[in-house]
Amino acid sequence: MRSLIEWLMxxxxxxxxxxxxxxxxxxxxxxDTRRPLKAVxxxxxxxxxLFIAGALVYWAQKMGGPQAVGVYLPSNWPIPYGIVLVVDxxxxxxxxxxxxxxxxxxxFAVARWHKAGVHFHPLFQLQLMGLNxxxxxxxxxNLFVFFEIMxxxxxxxxxxxxxxxxxxxxxxxxAVNLLASSMFLIGVAILYGVTGTLNxxxxxxxxxxxxxxxxxLLHAGAAILAIAFLVKAGAWPLNFWLAPAYSAAxxxxxxxxxxxxxxxxxxxxxxxxxxxxxxxxxxxLFGGPALVWIGIATLTFGAIxxxxxxxxxxxxxxxxxxxxxTLMAALGFGQPGVTGGALYYALGSTLAISAFFLLxxxxxxxxxxxxxxxxxxxxxxDDPFGYPVDLMPTRDVNLDDDENExxxxxxxxxxxxxxxxxxxxxxxxxxLPPFSGFVGKFVxxxxxxxxxxxxxxxxxxxxxxxxxALLIGAGLLTTIALSRxxxxxxxxxxxxxxxxxxxIESLPIGAMLVLVAVLxxxxxxxxxxxxxxxxxxxxxxxxxxxxxxTKPVPSPTASGEGGxxx
Amino acid sequence: MExxxxxxxxxxxxxxxxxxxxxxxxxxxxxxxxxxxxVNLFIFAMGSLSLDKEPIVRPGLVPNxxxxxxxxxxxxxxxxxxxxxxTSALFLVVLLxxxxxxxxxxxxxxxxx
Numbered sequence: 033m034r035s036l037i038e039w040l041m042x043x044x045x046x047x048x049x050x051x052x053x054x055x056x057x058x059x060x061x062x063x064d065t066r067r068p069l070k071a072v073x074x075x076x077x078x079x080x081x082l083f084i085a086g087a088l089v090y091w092a093q094k095m096g097g098p099q100a101v102g103v104y105l106p107s108n109w110p111i112p113y114g115i116v117l118v119v120d121x122x123x124x125x126x127x128x129x130x131x132x133x134x135x136x137x138x139x140f141a142v143a144r145w146h147k148a149g150v151h152f153h154p155l156f157q158l159q160l161m162g163l164n165x166x167x168x169x170x171x172x173x174n175l176f177v178f179f180e181i182m183x184x185x186x187x188x189x190x191x192x193x194x195x196x197x198x199x200x201x202x203x204x205x206x207a208v209n210l211l212a213s214s215m216f217l218i219g220v221a222i223l224y225g226v227t228g229t230l231n232x233x234x235x236x237x238x239x240x241x242x243x244x245x246x247x248x249l250l251h252a253g254a255a256i257l258a259i260a261f262l263v264k265a266g267a268w269p270l271n272f273w274l275a276p277a278y279s280a281a282x283x284x285x286x287x288x289x290x291x292x293x294x295x296x297x298x299x300x301x302x303x304x305x306x307x308x309x310x311x312x313x314x315x316x317l318f319g320g321p322a323l324v325w326i327g328i329a330t331l332t333f334g335a336i337x338x339x340x341x342x343x344x345x346x347x348x349x350x351x352x353x354x355x356x357x358t359l360m361a362a363l364g365f366g367q368p369g370v371t372g373g374a375l376y377y378a379l380g381s382t383l384a385i386s387a388f389f390l391l392x393x394x395x396x397x398x399x400x401x402x403x404x405x406x407x408x409x410x411x412x413x414d415d416p417f418g419y420p421v422d423l424m425p426t427r428d429v430n431l432d433d434d435e436n437e438x439x440x441x442x443x444x445x446x447x448x449x450x451x452x453x454x455x456x457x458x459x460x461x462x463x464l465p466p467f468s469g470f471v472g473k474f475v476x477x478x479x480x481x482x483x484x485x486x487x488x489x490x491x492x493x494x495x496x497x498x499x500x501a502l503l504i505g506a507g508l509l510t511t512i513a514l515s516r517x518x519x520x521x522x523x524x525x526x527x528x529x530x531x532x533x534x535x536i537e538s539l540p541i542g543a544m545l546v547l548v549a550v551l552x553x554x555x556x557x558x559x560x561x562x563x564x565x566x567x568x569x570x571x572x573x574x575x576x577x578x579x580x581x582t583k584p585v586p587s588p589t590a591s592g593e594g595g596x597x598x
Numbered sequence: 599m600e601x602x603x604x605x606x607x608x609x610x611x612x613x614x615x616x617x618x619x620x621x622x623x624x625x626x627x628x629x630x631x632x633x634x635x636x637v638n639l640f641i642f643a644m645g646s647l648s649l650d651k652e653p654i655v656r657p658g659l660v661p662n663x664x665x666x667x668x669x670x671x672x673x674x675x676x677x678x679x680x681x682x683x684x685t686s687a688l689f690l691v692v693l694l695x696x697x698x699x700x701x702x703x704x705x706x707x708x709x710x711x
Contacts, residue, residue, distance in 0.1 A: 173674055173677070176678075177677065177681070180681045180685070183685075184684065184685060184688065187688055187692070191692065191695075194695075196699045196700065196707070199692060199695045199696050199699055200696060200699075200700070200706070200707050202692050203623065203689075203692050203693065203696050203705065204705070206685070206688065206689050207618070207626055207630065207689065210630045210634075210682075210686070210689065211618065211630070213681075213682075213685070214630075214633050214634060214637045217637045217638075217640075217641060217674075217678055218637055220641075220674075221637075221640055221644040221671070221674075224644055224645075224670070224671070224674075225644035230670070
């Protein structure tokens with residue numbers, strides 16, 4: 033393992049971008065048909081991606097030195113002129129998270145959702161490519177490009193399966209994101225105009241030396257850029273598109289979208305900690321208080337939304353908002369301890385929300401089965417863009433003596449599985465023990481209560497008290513809302529036939545929840561990892577130094593006798 | 599030249615914002631396009647505004663911003679134009695789908711009384 037990674041580094045850094053891109057190209061060449069083949073290719077690619085992300089995490093933890101910054105120059109131009117990819121603990125962690133969600137969503141989709149429209153598989157891989165690229169890049173304009181790749185693929189994925197709710201919310205989603213992209217470009221242009229560079233590390237060096245007259249412009253540029261990120265992160269009041277879009281998306285897409293808001297938060301964190309660290313002089317922690325209060329407002333909005341809504345998928349969408357509000361507010365304090373806890377919380381809550389999106393689909397389906405016959409083709413005829421799902425067994429499926437689908441037969445424990453998975457998701461999202469949401473919130477609360485170490489007399493600020501109250505309050509509201517929904521869905525109905533679960537659909541949910549449990553079981557090493565990531569973020573000297581000092585690989589001709597022939 | 603460019607960006611951006619806030623999908627699309635023109639010009643303005651200067655190095659002329667225009671914003675604008683064009687086309691497709699499904703061109707798919 034170790035020698036393999038040593039051999040592959042630093043080229044392993046670009047693999048999370050190249051792999052999905054190559055897979056998407058191959059699958060596009062395969063055309064509209066041959067879905068089983070594409071499904072296999074896609075699953076293999078996702079497994080490989082998971083392995084690569086795991087290797088990068090392993091590298092960052094064990095082999096990368098104290099701060100673990102790996103730099104890759106894709107076209108071998110000297111810094112700061114060429115584009116740069118950088119992997120550090122945070123990027124590696126986010127890569128791993130996105131590949132887990134990708135694999136889970138894909139396995140779920142292979143059961144049936146991938147048949148609901150064309151080009152599901154290539155779009156899925158392109159979305160992963162955009163996500164991975166955005167996590168890896170260390171260059172503002174590249175970040176824009178990867179954002180656009182991810183968004184364009186997400187437009188297609190959101191519309192996957194079609195139907196009026198998806199088209200309607202897709203229209204709003206695209207319009208909002210096109211506007212956000214304009215903001216992104218304005219922010220990037222201002223920052224470029226002020227600092228003369230697009231490389232984040234180089235820009236971080238320029239920031240303390242900016243003249244007083246330009247500082248306002250720098251702050252304005254950073255704030256406009258932050259708006260673009262916060263739209264993605266689902267910050268109030270820029271998040272009214274989120275609940276309709278996420279709840280209209282098909283289940284596997286919703287599961288993958290759970291990480292898109294985290295990408296927004298990640299971008300804020302990355303750019304903000306690099307440009308405005310604690311020692312940046314006049315600009316130190318610029319916008320931090322605003323981020324805290326925006327996060328608090330988002331958290332409040334999300335918590336009220338969860339309790340105000342009746343529909344499970346909308347509840348899940350509001351849980352996304354709660355989770356990203358919690359993260360924004362916690363990160364805005366700029367304290368490594370809080371950030372470390374928040375990153376740990378992000379892992380558990382993203383996995384739980386993703387599993388929840390998948391679970392909702394199964395729960396809703398089991399409810400629909402006793403309310404209408406399993407055969408929904410009539411529905412399709414009335415509404416050409418309706419729910420084009422083939423509940424009838426396909427021709428190549430084995431049938432048993434009663435001509436029932438073998439792979440779709442109810443296992444006796446199906447309802448128990450759904451119920452237990454539901455409880456696990458709720459406990460994680462609400463932050464109750466014994467799952468990882470509780471540990472994450474506990475670490476954040478501890479760090480908030482002791483802003484400068486356990487022994488220090490300095491108490492928490494007003495914002496910290498507010499956030500603490502809201503963290504607990506939001507947990508309470510989530511618990512109330514979801515247990516209300518749970519009792520309505522699982523306990524109220526009588527004489528319902530046991531739901532039919534397929535292994536391939538239950539497997540991702542079970543695996544994600546096992547991972548949430550592993551997060552608790554292995555809380556100590558994982559918290560060490562996130563705390564190290566947080567320290568690296570809030571003290572970016574090592575990051576900047578490593579990136580700036582990276583030299584391009586000398587080309588064989590240039591170093592030889594007759595180099596640089598012109 | 600600065601004044602003209604600033605006015606153009608302002609007019610394009612202002613019209614774009616106004617159109618984006620209109621209730622018809624096609625107006626929103628036009629607004630987004632105008633906004634992206636404004637943004638592209640803005641990126642140009644953030645490089646350096648100069649007449650009769652090119653971004654390609656010529657022999658015998660010192661390569662600095664006195665003698666050349668900044669090539670980077672041009673590259674950025676090119677990328678931004680391509681991406682903006684593609685996403686606008688995609689928006690147009692969704693717009694047509696929405697029109698077909700709802701029989702109205704209102705952004706919410708239903709007319710406000």
